Amino acid sequence: MNANFLQTPIDYLKGVGPNRADLLKKELGIHTFQDLLNLFPNRYLDRTQYYKIAQLQQTNAEVQIIGKITHIKTVEQKKGKRLVATFMDETGTMELVWFRGQKWIRDSLKLNVPYVIFGKTNYFNNSFSMPHPEMELLEAHEKSIRSAMQPVYPSTEKLGNSGITNRVINSLMQQLFLDSKNAFAETLSKPLLEQLKLASKKEALFNIHFPKSQAHLARAQYRLKFEELFYIQLQLIRKNLIHKSKIKGYTFDKIGDNFNTFFSEHLPFELTEAQKRVIKEIRNDLGSNAQMNRLLQGDVGSGKTIVALMS
Numbered sequence: 001m002n003a004n005f006l007q008t009p010i011d012y013l014k015g016v017g018p019n020r021a022d023l024l025k026k027e028l029g030i031h032t033f034q035d036l037l038n039l040f041p042n043r044y045l046d047r048t049q050y051y052k053i054a055q056l057q058q059t060n061a062e063v064q065i066i067g068k069i070t071h072i073k074t075v076e077q078k079k080g081k082r083l084v085a086t087f088m089d090e091t092g093t094m095e096l097v098w099f100r101g102q103k104w105i106r107d108s109l110k111l112n113v114p115y116v117i118f119g120k121t122n123y124f125n126n127s128f129s130m131p132h133p134e135m136e137l138l139e140a141h142e143k144s145i146r147s148a149m150q151p152v153y154p155s156t157e158k159l160g161n162s163g164i165t166n167r168v169i170n171s172l173m174q175q176l177f178l179d180s181k182n183a184f185a186e187t188l189s190k191p192l193l194e195q196l197k198l199a200s201k202k203e204a205l206f207n208i209h210f211p212k213s214q215a216h217l218a219r220a221q222y223r224l225k226f227e228e229l230f231y232i233q234l235q236l237i238r239k240n241l242i243h244k245s246k247i248k249g250y251t252f253d254k255i256g257d258n259f260n261t262f263f264s265e266h267l268p269f270e271l272t273e274a275q276k277r278v279i280k281e282i283r284n285d286l287g288s289n290a291q292m293n294r295l296l297q298g299d300v301g302s303g304k305t306i307v308a309l310m311s
Contacts, residue, residue, distance in 0.1 A: 005180060006034035014175050015168075023164060027156045036176055037184075039169070040208055040224075041151030044217065047118065048148040054091035058123040065089060066138060068112050074102065085109060087117065087130075094121075095129040114138035118150075134167055144174070149211045173209050182206055188227060199223040244290035252286040263310065275303050279310055 010030050011021040024030040030039060051063045067089035075082050083102040087094050096117065098105050119133035136144070153169045184202045186193075193200065199207070204223040211217035271279070278296070285292040298304045 006032065006037065006184075008033045010036060013172060013179070015172055019162075020164060023159060023162055027159050028154060033176055033180075036172065037205065039153055039173075041153050043152045044211065045118075045150040045152060046148075047150045050116075052091040053087075053089050053094050053128065056094070056121055056123075056128050060120055060122065062118065062120050064116065064118045066114060066116055068114055069096070069109055070112065072106060072109060072111070074106075087115075094127065096133050096135075097129050097131045099131070110137075116141045149213070149217060151209055151211075177206065177209070188230070196226070198226060201227075240293070247291055248289045249291045251289045259310070271306070272303065275307050278307050282307075 009021075010016055010024055010032060011018060013033065013036070016024070024036075028035075028039065030036050045062060047064055049064065051065050053065060053067070056063065065087075067087050069085045070088055070093075071086040073084050075084050080099070081102060083098040083106055085096040087096050114137070116136050116138055117130060117133040118135075119130045122129050122131065151166075151170060151173075153166055155164075155166060155169070159165075182202050182205070184205055186201045188198065188201070192198070199219050199222075201223075204220040207216040207220035208224060211220065282292070282294065282296075285294065296304050296308060
């Protein structure tokens with residue numbers, strides 16, 4: 001992939017446009033394709049299960065159903081109008097309800113065509129309804145690269161009110177992956193990937209946004225977390241090496257006779273291999289002219305005091 005691809009302004013992604021671009025920049029700090037790619041989900045909704053209407057429970061749960069719209073009507077009420085569609089599958093019927101965007105929604109709905117709907121159900125007057133469901137034609141749903149575990153992205157009230165819903169962000173993410181052909185550059189060496197059995201960068205990015213299962217998601221999260229900590233650790237090591245090269249300290253390179261006598265003749269027990277190893281490491285540090293920055297850690301009774309004394 002061209003290295004400049006991810007630095008492309010978000011305005012140029014298909015489906016964004018100037019108005020959405022301004023909102024994404026102001027509300028989420030998304031200025032480039034790279035920023036959108038790094039917008040990781042907060043959580044995931046399990047979209048692996050499909051319910052029948054007859055299986056619905058009075059628990060206000062999020063469910064996914066396949067069925068058809070058989071009738072659409074506008075209902076007058078004191079506080080305004082609502083759009084109501086009768087939705088059915090082979091086991092029963094329920095209502096889909098919209099309180100906003102009624103004209104656009106009504107014009108877009110198709111009768112007697114299979115849909116996949118997703119949302120929270122309400123139970124009232126012995127019947128179920130779903131307000132403002134997420135909807136997709138079954139044919140498009142089956143072709144979509146959208147994962148069965150649906151990502152939920154960070155958002156704001158202003159984005160939601162402006163029509164940039166979680167589904168829109170998910171669609172933009174799909175477009176980004178289609179445009180890039182998932183050809184993201186690897187940032188870790190091949191030997192490291194093989195030795196630690198890590199997912200590749202492109203595999204991790206795809207499965208963080210479109211995981212097929214919990215196992216795929218866990219593998220992707222592990223890879224991305226490892227990479228972040230790996231480079232932090234490299235920076236700390238580099239900083240420490242620079243620090244040691246510039247700041248010199250005193251050298252304690254001789255062990256006195258008193259210590260040798262105490263260690264060989266008076267210590268009433270044998271040191272463990274771990275204690276001997278740590279003492280040797282500390283002495284090596286003390287024998288150099290670089291400042292030592294070390295934490296001696298161990299369980300209660302593991303022998304930290306004698307290690308400190310003999311170092």
